[in-house]
Amino acid sequence: MKDTKSLATQIAFLLIPVAISLAVAAILVTAVGRDPLEVVDALWKGAFKDSRKLGGVVNFWIPLTLVSIGLVVTFRAGLWNIGVEGQMMMGALFASWGAQYLLWDASMSPLLNLALIALSALGGMFWAFVVGLLKIRLGVNEIFGGVALNALVNVISIYMISGPWQPRIGGSAQGTEPFPVPALLPEFSKTFPVNIFMILLVFAAFIVVMIMLNATRWGLNLKAVGKNMRSALLLGVATERASMSAFLVCGALAGIAGSYRVLFTFDNLRPLASGGIGFLGLLVVLLLSIRLLWVPLITFAFAAILTGSTRLQIAPSLKLDSSLAGVLQGMLVLFVILFQGVREIFFPQRAVDAEDIETNENRPNE
């Protein structure tokens, strides 16, 4: 429903802040006596030097994109699902359980993979359901509920690792024993170590969620609930059901992202296996102000920067800490959000009627 002109401004207002944050980063790098071009070169090489490096980027991109798609859904419903990190962990826990106890034959490996992915989705949904229940039935804000559940699932995972799932030899809190090979997701090849099925799953999720949000009653209900719960209720929307469904969809995607971490990135369950990807997803979605269309691209850029940044330390002429990547990402988000504010000022929504300005300008927003 947007016309081309607003699309052009949309892109402009995404590109300008990116350019500015790159410039600021360049200044920073110069200030500490390094050549910004070398940094770019190192980042590029770190991410794209060969197919193995690219594989590393994709392996980060898969879970990040899954959680980001899920977060678009909860944000659409006006929910700050900060519990997404914990939902990833619960997915990882469920998958880990299956990987250790469903001792299927190697010939059954693809089926086992599917079963574990389904289990992890269930795990994520379960943890998201608890957040939703707390929110809808008991009025606990989803941010508080999410933070608490994130902490709780971390404690549970550490307990499992150092207790029931402790390795038989040399047990520590480092991680469980490696899972049996049939349970692990297979690599495409040694030179391009990614799981193709998961890549396809990400695109499938992207397309399905895109259609669900824009062309179905469910998507419209979510939007209505997100903008104004009271009005949505009075217009006949099942508001509680809408909120809960958003949590469940996000939880399922986060759970699957969690399974990828333990069944592919690692080969066992470790504490904090989710690796902050859920929180990074929140940043991505904030950056895009909840526009799903750009999610796979931006998550790819984030994944590339993060993966590439490991080379900053190795490159002999740089010896920069890889946290520079985090600095760059933080600036990106800040500048984009800043420019959204700037855009509001210079390209405000066009008024239809004199009165609308009279009635809306000084009304506190929802």
Next chain:
Amino acid sequence: MQIELRNIHKRFGPVHANQDISVTFHEGKIVGILGENGAGKSTLMKILSGFQPADQGQILIDGQVIDYTGPTAAIANGIGMLQQDPLDVGAFTVLENFIYGGAEGIALGRAQAEATLDDLSARFGFELDPHQLIDNLLIAQRQQLEIVRLLALGVQTLILDEPTTGISAEQKIILFDALRKLARDEGMIILLVSHKLEDVIELCDEVLVLRAGVLVGDMEMPSADHNLTGAVIAETKQHLVTMMFGEELEAQSREHYDLGKPVLEVDQLLVHDLRLDMQPISMSVQASEVIGLAGLDGSGQELFMRACARLGRITGGNLRLNGDNIVGASYRQLFHRGCVFGAAGRLEEGLIAGLTLTEHTALVADDHMRIDWKSMAKRTASRIDQYRVKGRAADNVEQLSGGNQQRVLMGLLPDDPQLLILEQPTRGLDVDSARWIWTQLLQRCQSGTAIIFNSSDLEELVTYSDRIFVFYAGRVYPVPDVSQTSIDELGHLIGGEFQQA
């Protein structure tokens, strides 16, 4: 102080909200600014009070051209505006709100501020507890707070936008007395933006009338010193209406329909409230019947309506919709059985800011899982025609004016609801829009819809209700015969004088 506006222009896109307006306001005068919705009166006042800049034109104070850049600068020049929704902070106390606009806020100690607040309140008969939270105040008290706050800032000109919307008759008397005092004793200029002709006639010395952005006339009001007889008021009113609409509006009356079977039966219904001592309520509402609920704000009618719509808690008694007990039902279940609740705040409860008109249509369309946006846009366009909405299908609903929002809301109602429960269905609308809303509502009534509504407009209640129930401090008093009840009598009942009736 004397304020002169010279050749003010303001455009919003294609709409010329103020066209070449020139006017002078003199010291000690109370001036009414009249006009229907969208006539440009609020725009003009916002320009004067610094909330919006004019596109062209000048503002002169005591002959000096003033160029200000915002409300703070306007206040520094002695011009303050009281918004329709008071701009205060709910979580603050009265005293904190009183302090926070002050230029030397920190230097001015709490104790001193409290003394000033008490002093000003006492002078105008306002009841403001400095330590009460804003959230616990009535709209009228929040207005009073805003007035004393502006006075403490040294304002010499006070602009009030629809100050009598949502406040009781008693509070109105207090407010008007205060405004008269300010004009007569302190020589302040009071500008009153209003739809309500009675208020304007009662309070103002002169009136300016705007129509479609143009200043179409001004008129001296009959002096309040002489007794305002009914005939004088009626004549003045008619004259003002002619200026506002360019035509004379006939007095409204309605046809009464044959009533059908009971739709809603209320039996000893008890709703709980901390501030009110609510008594059990019983009534039966029949198909095609219009029930008006009268009473000062916060007398229990809002609680009752929300309880009936299952949006508020019921602590006792029975409630039946078409014979079925609905005490345990949710609003959604009622909605699917044809009972619709319309709240007073359109953008807070009813419409969804950020959604387009088409999206609203799709939201209430009882359709399949997949939404056919093309047919929804078509349906929206036809509704826009049918309900004469000024706006387009792809516009966000908050871009429309209040009157148009109400039309959109009407268009979203199901075609033949069983029961409509409406909070102040014409609040903030001009006479023309309000009549149009009622035409739509009565059409539905004719085909069997029952309506329960409340209003602070007594004329509206008497004109459209089949029966009226007066709420007073949690008690409910049925008015015996509406057709034999005058507005005056109803006014007394609302004030709690049941014995007289």
